[in-house]
Amino acid sequence: MNGIKKHNLHIYNSLTRKKERFEPLRSSSVGMYVCGPTVYGDPHLGHARPYTTFDVLFRYLVYLGYKVRYVRNITDVGHLVNDADEGADKIAQKAKLEQLEPMEVVQRYTNSFHDAMRMLNNLPPSIEPSAAGHIPEQIKMVQEILDAGLGYITQGSVYFDVSKYAQGHDYGQLSGKVLEDLIASADRDETPRSLEGQDEKRSPADFAIWKKALPEHIMRWESPWSDGFPGWHLECSAMSRKYLGFPFDIHGGGMDLLFPHHECEIAQAQAATGTSPVKYWMHNNMITLDGKKMGKSYGNGINLHQFFTGDHPLLEQAYSPMTVRFYILTAHYRSTLDFGNEALKAAHKAYQRLMNAQDLLQTLSASKNQNNWDLAAWEKNCFDVLDDDLNTAQLIALLFEGAKQANLLKEGKIGMDHSQLERFKAIYNTLLTDILGLRAEEGSHESDHVLEGVMDLVLALRHDAKLAKDWATADKIRNRLTEMRIKVMDGKDGSRWEKGD
């Protein structure tokens, strides 16, 4: 056959508002597109959630045996500076501020983003296209929309005619928006922000697909309509189409992108190609910090680097990348998730418990004791919850059950024969490491051979002291090591140690 494992994966499709059985359009390969970051600033907590969520989906699909092409773009074109009232390009603005070339800004924050993703153990996507590298594809799509009679040109800019499109299509099918409401709500805006370009649009619901550059815009490209840059929703349509083809299987992103971004993607694709672009739309929920949304006005816009170092007034300590990853996965991706110091500290301990059990498991061997733990049922439960719209929260709860069994095994309170034990180890590792992507903290594992040798020696000396009942020396060694953040734990058959905090 095609090597796909039997599964019962269901995912929640925002388009139908139902959980649906996952059946890819092509039998053994899956196309998945996730809206990538705008690289005008350091990656923050808001980036960690979607990319971790879809990383787990990517990993799971690969585990199931699919050949997955995962495309995640880099947005490096044509965006406003957030909260700045000027209609200046986000990246161009930053370039002026920092006296840098736009591409230098882009490169710098792309690197920063990649660093953060690597630390969070998010696998790189199969293709990571940049918007600036796909201007011709976007121009082509604008032309197709014009050819279809669903766009119009005003002073060098091209707009998508939403009202006309809505005559033959369901604009709002994804977001549940009603076109009349959108127009009405724009009308009732008490404090109309004199938005650049608003007067060029025939209707407030229309959106730009090509924008003429103002004199101060640094980033601009030639087009049949003007020197300018592509519209705000076009890049994802053009690049997903190029690398995955319409229709493709999964399009993911944060819930904040549902409208207008993804709604517009559907409209553009329909207009240009006559095809609905995506089978399953998936949206992760947002993150709050101490119960408040993240934002500059709240003074809680913490970037990931600050999280990892603890360098922010709201953070009581540093939280490692794996703590952040683990914490994200303890909630279901469609729930909001609140980050608070207490919760994160708890997450770190919980994460360590799971990792300790994994280490322990590798050292265990088969025994004759009666085993009344139902390994097969546990395994089935684990995959059932994963299949139920990727419920990592429940999977982690089940992994704790597994961790407990590993500890009981170690204490000889239960037993497993050889084949059972091997099965247990394999499943635990697969779930924890391969699918959830949780691994030992960087620098905390025993990859440091010098340290390992030194610790062997120190612990041997301490062992001698203990044999001589020289508790003062034994405790002194352990206390000093604790100060150095090395934890020593005595067991029946020697002492274990681990680095950490």
Added chain:
RNA sequence: GGCACCGUGGCCGAGAGGCUAGGCAGAGGUCUGCAAAACCUCGUACACCAGUUCGAAUCUGGUCGGUGCCUCCA
């Protein structure tokens, strides 16, 4: 103002008409020279007010609170 979603024990978070996850914190115990780790025991929580039902945290309506979107940016 409109459209969605949410409100669970000290904290975080699953679940979902009766069988009432899990982690962290807390209390007691076992083990240990002491500690740590681990194991055992202990919490009957679901914003509020009505209603449906034999039975609701889970369904319905309302109230209050939170979040996202409704706008140029993504």
